[in-house]
Amino acid sequence: MPFGEVVCGAPGSGKSTYCYGKYQLFNALNRPIAVVNLDPANDNITYPCAVDISSLITLEDVMQTHGLGPNGGLLYCMEYLEANFDWLEERLKELGPEAYVLFDLPGQVELSTNHDSVKNIMQKLVKGGFRLAAVHLCDAHYITDSSKYVSVLLLSLRAMLQLELPHINVLSKIDLLSQYGELDFNLDFYTEVQDLSYLENTLNASLPSRYAALNMAMISLIEDFSLVGFETLAVEDKNSMLHLMRVVDRANGYVFVPPPDAPLPPGTIDESNAPPSARPNTFGLFSTAAGPIQAPGSDVRDVQERWIDYRDIYDAHERKEWRKEGEMLRDEAARGKIGNEKASSKIRERKPKQ
Numbered sequence: 275m276p277f278g279e280v281v282c283g284a285p286g287s288g289k290s291t292y293c294y295g296k297y298q299l300f301n302a303l304n305r306p307i308a309v310v311n312l313d314p315a316n317d318n319i320t321y322p323c324a325v326d327i328s329s330l331i332t333l334e335d336v337m338q339t340h341g342l343g344p345n346g347g348l349l350y351c352m353e354y355l356e357a358n359f360d361w362l363e364e365r366l367k368e369l370g371p372e373a374y375v376l377f378d379l380p381g382q383v384e385l386s387t388n389h390d391s392v393k394n395i396m397q398k399l400v401k402g403g404f405r406l407a408a409v410h411l412c413d414a415h416y417i418t419d420s421s422k423y424v425s426v427l428l429l430s431l432r433a434m435l436q437l438e439l440p441h442i443n444v445l446s447k448i449d450l451l452s453q454y455g456e457l458d459f460n461l462d463f464y465t466e467v468q469d470l471s472y473l474e475n476t477l478n479a480s481l482p483s484r485y486a487a488l489n490m491a492m493i494s495l496i497e498d499f500s501l502v503g504f505e506t507l508a509v510e511d512k513n514s515m516l517h518l519m520r521v522v523d524r525a526n527g528y529v530f531v532p533p534p535d536a537p538l539p540p541g542t543i544d545e546s547n548a549p550p551s552a553r554p555n556t557f558g559l560f561s562t563a564a565g566p567i568q569a570p571g572s573d574v575r576d577v578q579e580r581w582i583d584y585r586d587i588y589d590a591h592e593r594k595e596w597r598k599e600g601e602m603l604r605d606e607a608a609r610g611k612i613g614n615e616k617a618s619s620k621i622r623e624r625k626p627k628q
Contacts, residue, residue, distance in 0.1 A: 276369070276375055277526050277527065278374060278376065278407075279406065279407055281409050282408060282437075283381065284383055284411075284412070285382075287381070287446055288446040290316070290321065291509050292446065292509055294320050294321035295510075295515060296515070297309055299515050299519065306370075306374055307373065307376065308324035308373045308374070309321050309323055309324055309375075310323070310324060310362075310376065311325070311326045312377055312378060313378060313379065313381070314328060314380070315380065316380075324365075325369075330354075331355070333348060336350050336351055345384070348382050352380075363398075363402065372549075379392065386436060386437060387433050388436065392437070393437055393438065406439055407440040407525040407526035408441045409442050409444060409522060410433050412444065412445055412504070413446060414445040414446060414447050414451045418457060421481065423464065424470075424492055424493065427467065430443045430502050431499055431501060434501055440525040441501075443504045444504065444505045444506070445465065447508070449510065452582050461575075461582065462578070465506065467497075469497075470496060471490075471493065474486075474489065506577045511571070513569070517570075520572075
């Protein structure tokens with residue numbers, strides 16, 4: 275069975291945008307990919323959808339039939355999908371064993387924090403052979419406020435404990451962060467989540483003093499688990515998408531699987547015809563695959579320099595490079611057109627002998 279991602283997060287965190295961006299990226303890399311929409315309320319899908327839950331059930335029908343509200347209706351839809359898991363399983367089999375599957379979940383946070391239907395569905399997929407990783411998107415503007423940042427940390431921690439999958443928390447829309455003013459700390463403080471005691475002063479300044487002990491208790495809870503960390507994402511930036519792709523590939527194990535036509539070292543067993551989840555990477559298992567990621571955008575300090583400290587300078591440089599590239603392509607096309615015209619003018623018409 276194939277590899278995949280479970281894309282979750284609060285409404286407006288950019289889940290569907292991320293799925294569409296990853297679909298475009300994988301097509302450019304010639305990697306197979308299929309997007310599965312599991313949001314029964316999403317009637318405006320921007321990406322090509324391989325499997326759509328609306329073929330099974332829709333939120334509007336549930337609300338009209340059972341008299342439920344939007345939240346209760348979404349919970350019912352997920353419970354209905356769990357009860358009819360065979361419908362999803364059959365359609366996933368049609369995608370083939372080499373497909374990379376993105377599961378686009380609804381934005382209701384209860385589904386990934388305290389409701390068991392999504393968890394049970396994913397456990398069934400894992401038992402069926404899927405290698406999944408959870409990608410939890412959080413809007414980056416929450417880190418501009420200490421109290422909101424702590425709430426995002428608690429939400430991310432709860433989702434990690436609930437889903438029980440290899441988990442990657444992502445600060446999405448990092449390219450828009452400069453619009454919300456300066457940060458209290460450098461970006462790596464928020465992504466690495468190392469010493470949250472520095473938030474005490476800002477939390478106490480924004481909340482009544484009677485909440486001081488509660489603030490420190492929540493901070494201690496997060497640090498005691500020592501699980502939460504963040505990657506960054508700017509969907510329209512190629513380097514950012516490639517870096518997150520490498521992180522996810524390592525989390526779900528795709529990085530340890532070689533292509534079917536990869537040459538094998540001498541003395542190994544040829545299993546190139548095995549499905550990707552069972553094909554071992556005997557060549558680079560503990561070398562390049564497990565080594566540190568060395569690529570543009572992999573260092574959070576570079577991300578801060580690009581999107582926060584010197585964004586205007588970088589944007590101007592990119593526009594200049596794009597303009598040069600466009601002029602170069604235009605000149606090459608013009609030269610090719612002129613060369614074709616000259617070649618056609620040199621061809622003499624061949625007259626038959628009389």
